[in-house]
Amino acid sequence: MKIGLGLPVSDPVALLDWARRADAGPFSTLGLLDRLVYDNPEPLVTLAVVAGATTRVRVQTEVLLAPLREPALLAKQAATLDRMSGGRFVLGLGVGGRVDDHLATGIDIRTRGRRLDTQMAIMRRVWAGEPYGDEVGPIGPAPARPGGPEVLFGGFQPAALARVARFGDGFLAAAPPAWVGGLIDTVRTAWAEHGRDGSPRIVTQANVALGPEHVIDEARTAMAAYYAFTDRADYMVEGMLTTRGQIREVTARFGDLGADEVMLYCHGRDPDQVNRLADLVG
Template sequence: MSDLNWTLSVGMVPTGDLPELARAAEAEGWDAISLPDSVFFPEQVSADYPYSGDGKRMWAPDTDMPDPLVTIAALAAVTERIRFRVSVLKLPLRDPLLLAKQVSTLAVLTGERLELGVGLSWMPEEFRFTGTEMRTRGARTDEAIAVLRAVCPGEGPQWAEFHGQHYDFDRLIISPAPQRPLPILVGGHTEPALRRAARLGDGWISANLPAADLPAVIARLEELRAEEGRADVPFSVCVSPVGVDDAAGFDDLAAAGATDVWLNPWRFHAHAVADRETRLESVARFAAEFIRR
């Protein structure tokens, strides 16, 4: 088995089951846990969901979607080693300075086990209902990443200032702050998203792409990183592949340049709906079949 890192995706799991699941994943040798970000479920949406074949959301309105940052704080309190990733935080819906305070505190409380995945959000209603602008979401995301970099550069609390088109502040310190720079991973499959990851990210996150499509996307990402002069900078390529069902498939992804696999093991084991015991069994079974091999 290739030397991949393994991330347990726990989206849509009942919130109360997450602490036990996190402890089990850590005990079984998983490297990280990822949590999605969904602020709310609008009854009516005016755009198609980009990650399903029919453009429909594939979860019920009352499906548990706990705030990822609050949840990570709770899960970090009952674990010691396993890392936590947000996949992905809808960055332009949030004020970046207030977010910087949250993630800086969370990075310290987790023992710097936090990696922040960021994306744009596809849903017009999320922008309209939160009073943010969808038209400028790309430019504001770029600036927000720069704000997070300035406030969480490593080596603890540091003076920072930022003067951009959308965000502007004079010298300030946010404390506490991590001793290492906060890793920021960028999600998305479009050309602008890949360029943003290549230019600004410490890694890239895919979302449910067919495994057969991933080598071409990873190759394009490598081209863009070379154009940005960042080909030699450490970079995580995090894939959530569709259509992989054996070790050879994971080895092929590693050969294509993937460094991390993010997946939901009970769905990998063909459990469309899983209860608590099924999830725990799948976490252990996948670890035995793949992670510890």
């Protein structure tokens, strides 16, 4: 099972230090959250810079709020990043739940699921090199990975889980081990019902902070601010893993559930967490 690292969003300039340390360590992937009406770096731009500063580790949106974006341009951006990173880009997608993010882009939040389905059909066509439409030719460049970058979907509702089998390559399961198993089973069942070969890649996520108390306190504060729009901010903060034993235990439980990769997501800015987590993972 692979171990990835989620990057904190509060200090964009520091992310290159995080990325270089992770690239030199045992981590498989660097992930980055997405929001619009929030003080976070735009993930496609940021991961392009991160990809240029690294040589081995993959870069992944976790998750990119696709309905906020125009599909032809998003397809081109994703293909470009995939091509220029040598196939190291993973496009994690979701619909988002913030009303203000949708208001800022003029998108009706009630249509976000249908919009994502339409976007995926367009992007798959663009990545295959087909004409965009009757009066519009193909849109390049061709991605490094035939058919487009690896696409993972996050979500909890039935339509979101079914979308993995319809359009994706895997599932971003951002839930604790106690109830992620049912989500994974649903995704695998839909995969088989759609006649897909093999099995979906399963990527799980755990929020972590490892270090002195001030590092943990900062991570809790940042995480609470990020999830303040929900009614679950306290629950999310309470679930943060802050000891080596907790991280080992939860990682092992995800492995028992069949996860292919676990993303250890950091909200505190201290880059020494990369080294601490590398020692733990190694």
